[in-house]
Amino acid sequence: MTREMLPPGVAIVSDSPLQRRRLQDAVGKFGLDSRFTGDPGRLLAQPAIPDVELWLVTLEDEADHPALFDFLLENTDAPILFGVDIAPAPGTTDASRWERRLLDKLEQQLGMLEQLDSATTLEALDQPGEPATRRERPTWIPLGKTDEPAEEVWILGASLGGPAAVKTFLDHLPPGLPVGFIYAQHIDGNFTEVLTRVLGRHADYNLRRAEPGHRVRNGDVVLLPVENEWFLDEGGRLQEKGTPWPGPYGPSIDQVLLNVADHYRDRCHAILFSGMGNDGAIAAPLLHAYGSRIWVQNSDSCGNSSMPDSVRATGCTSFVGDPAQLARKLMQTLEEACLLKRKQDRDTA
Known part of the structure; x- marks a missing residue:
């Protein structure tokens, strides 16, 4: 698969394992590729900075990681989305609304994300096939x-x-x-x-x-x-x-x-x-x-x-x-x- 065919890549940086997992689950729903998920220490220890289209950074206390921001500003041209809201528990109405807000922020940086069926896909449904098993x-x-x-x-x-x-x-x-x-x-x-x-x-x-x-x-x-x-x-x-x-x-x-x-x-x-x-x-x-x-x-x-x-x-x-x-x-x-x-x-x- 060529780079042009790959879904947009994001990197998730958080000092909370729970938030990392919930962010990774959420961006996956929108067809994005999580190319890095880890805490600031793991990122700083990487031999090469991940090649992504967007960074998602959420920290419990930004003052605990002073080197992170200088590192990102010096090493990447990709947009950096700071301060993503804390994700509520999955399956709740609050979680669904949080995902919608996150989607809005992602699309402001990456454009429309949801894939839709094409005319070719729809026409393919019109091809002859085995008859459906209908019941009376x-x-x-x-x-x-x-x-x-x-x-x-x-x-x-x-x-x-x-x-x-x-x-x-x-x-x-x-x-x-x-x-x-x-x-x-x-x-x-x-x-x-x-x-x-x-x-x-x-x-x-x-x-x-x-x-x-x-x-x-x-x-x-x-x-x-x-x-x-x-x-x-x-x-x-x-x-x-x-x-x-x-x-x-x-x-x-x-x-x-x-x-x-x-x-x-x-x-x-x-x-x-x-x-x-x-x-x-x-x-x-x-x-x-x-x-x-x-x-x-x-x-x-x-x-x-x-x-x-x-x-x-x-x-x-x-x-x-x-x-x-x-x-x-x-x-x-x-x-x-x-x-x-x-x-x-x-x-x-």
Whole structure:
């Protein structure tokens, strides 16, 4: 691999082993290469200074290491980011927000970091392959009429590697389930039409771009645009705000979760698929508190597992699986809910 193809390299210098480890984990989520991680003494003892694009330096007491700053200023031209906030415990909302602040600082120095699927990657999904193993809709699950608003909505959140995972998930669902989907995918806006064509060609679900005033119907997979924020009004209709999504990437999966759950509450659930970063980790615990189901794609089947792993670390997930397993779990969950409702109706009759 040539130097141009390598991810940006960073050096992490801290006198706290715990902070070094948390910083190393965090920069790895953003696709960066930790080429040096150690305390000031180890750095000063190096035979050659690491070749990196950025230095991250966080010290409990800068006065304890007077030689470090002179050493760095004399030996490197790479930017030096001093005083990074102390990292909170992993899996907490504070940790997710800390990672977002760190990402902002990194991108101020290195430019946009998250990798997105290219047009070539998306077109590759359109190639002939083995047919998906679809199942018939279980008889206990009532037919979801496609002209009726969905009573239950599942948010599909994804980034790098997400289109392939979401396509597999949809291809393993039988037609006619009484649910609708809202799809939040980090992607270059120029590739939206390609994504819509590729994912909509083989699945039994109606992939469509969001339109103002539309209510999510059974069988819908509504793709949210990357430019401006969308929400649901009091009647459950999609509406566009005149402002961009918060955060560095659109659509913001955290904001999608919050906006949809604000209307659907415990009838809004989420599946987080492959992706870099930690989008979704802030809002997922809030949905979990409503009683929503939060599922994630397992690490082994992800193109990049940082995003689902971050959500899983919050402790709010109730199922982990590959895309096909997630599809089967959804059918099982719907069937169990329908059987329970039948029993309750029979008991009250």
